[in-house]
Amino acid sequence: MAPGRKTPAANCARCQGSAHSPATCDCITDGRWCHGFHAATDDPDRIRGWWRAQPRFDVGVACGAAGLLVLDVDAHETPLPERERLLPGITIGAHVRLDGLRHGFHSLALLAALRQEADPVHDTSTLRVRTPSGGLHVWYQTRPGHTWACSTGSSPRRALAWQVDIRAHGGYIVAPNTVTSSGRYEVLPGSPAPAPLPGWLETELIRTGHQSVAVPRQSTGHPTPFRARQAVIAAGAGRDSATRILAAALTTVADCRATPEGASFTEKLNRAAFTTGGLVAAGHLDQHAAETVLLEAAEHARPGQQHRCASVIRAGLAAGMRRPLVLKDDRP
Structure with missing residues (x-):
């Protein structure tokens, strides 16, 4: 990622001036970092070469390639959306008071409570990372053969809960302990590694249309x-x-x-x-x-x-x- 930022490093001049698919770009096969997570690699020699060229690079993780799904919980103080956008697909009656519901931590807690499950925000069995903006990344390992789609918590098309983004196939997440101009991505007490994605969350992700590919398991x-x-x-x-x-x-x-x-x-x-x-x-x-x-x-x-x-x-x-x-x- 670009030094001090949570966005990918800039493409080379040729790629910046040409709208072309990463799948057909020679820069990736040549070992450049163009096109963000599309260039993700676990080749140590390539990674060392990138850092020799730019020692101040930060680290991003391509979620899909790593078999990860990350709940990106935001804490933005913004006006509540319409009731049907809080927990897409779940009816919240007009008799339910929403006075204390202000951000993604609350909407995710509400979803967990409705399903009689533990709130992932407090799941110490998995890796949790506090973001500089006050949000939280909850990291989970997905099952082999299951590919999940990304989403944003405000999307009218696909969303798990208001202000809860899903980082999965086709997306990336900032690595723990990365320091940007906004602050550090701080690992919270608990497991230092992602735990398996809980079954109830998997069911909710299927219900809300996040299962992009279902590869048969062995x-x-x-x-x-x-x-x-x-x-x-x-x-x-x-x-x-x-x-x-x-x-x-x-x-x-x-x-x-x-x-x-x-x-x-x-x-x-x-x-x-x-x-x-x-x-x-x-x-x-x-x-x-x-x-x-x-x-x-x-x-x-x-x-x-x-x-x-x-x-x-x-x-x-x-x-x-x-x-x-x-x-x-x-x-x-």
Whole structure:
């Protein structure tokens, strides 16, 4: 990055004067730093060459190439947007008072509270970096084969929450401990490394249209049951977001088969049932079909435990059906 700034270093004169695609630019193949994160590399010789040429360079990380997704939480004191823009896809009734909601820390906390999950801002299990402007970067490692799209928290097209940007494929993030003219990107107490992206955040990112590419994961030898996979396809009925959410929920449960103990199976089954209940309440899936596919995935993961699994599924579905999942595909 440019010395003392959080923006990429300037292109060479030739690239500055020509509008061309980074994919076809000879500068990148020649080892130049043109075109920002498109030139990102982990080649130590190339990096040393860049620093010899410009010792004051700062560091940026290409999120997609590094398998990272970073929540960029802003703390700008700006007027609240319309209610439907606070948590896109989630209805916040007029009876809900928003007097204390002022920035991204509050909107992210609200989303976590609605999902009965811990606020990522306080997640000491992962790398967190305080920005000079008072914001926060929460770093997570994504699962292999999952590619997530960037977004800004004020976008009408794709957003997780107001003033919460997503830095992922096609974007970059300022490295921890970088010092710019505005101050230091300070690492907060807790883990010094990114933790795996939490399952509930993954579900929310799918719901809000951030999953740009879904590359099939390597087979564990225990695929999701055939009828369950067929139900996933049928449940979509033209609603791509609902299909992806249901598929992710079933896969999380079925994949527990590879870990007979210590996989938090009951918690994952309950969470999957809760999510599926939200799809049922929103009209994306019949309740009987939902219970059937969840039972099939559970039986695949934990054979012979149908009675116990059925109780977990019914409780999770009932709770989820009180919170309809409104998706982008549902909007006029």
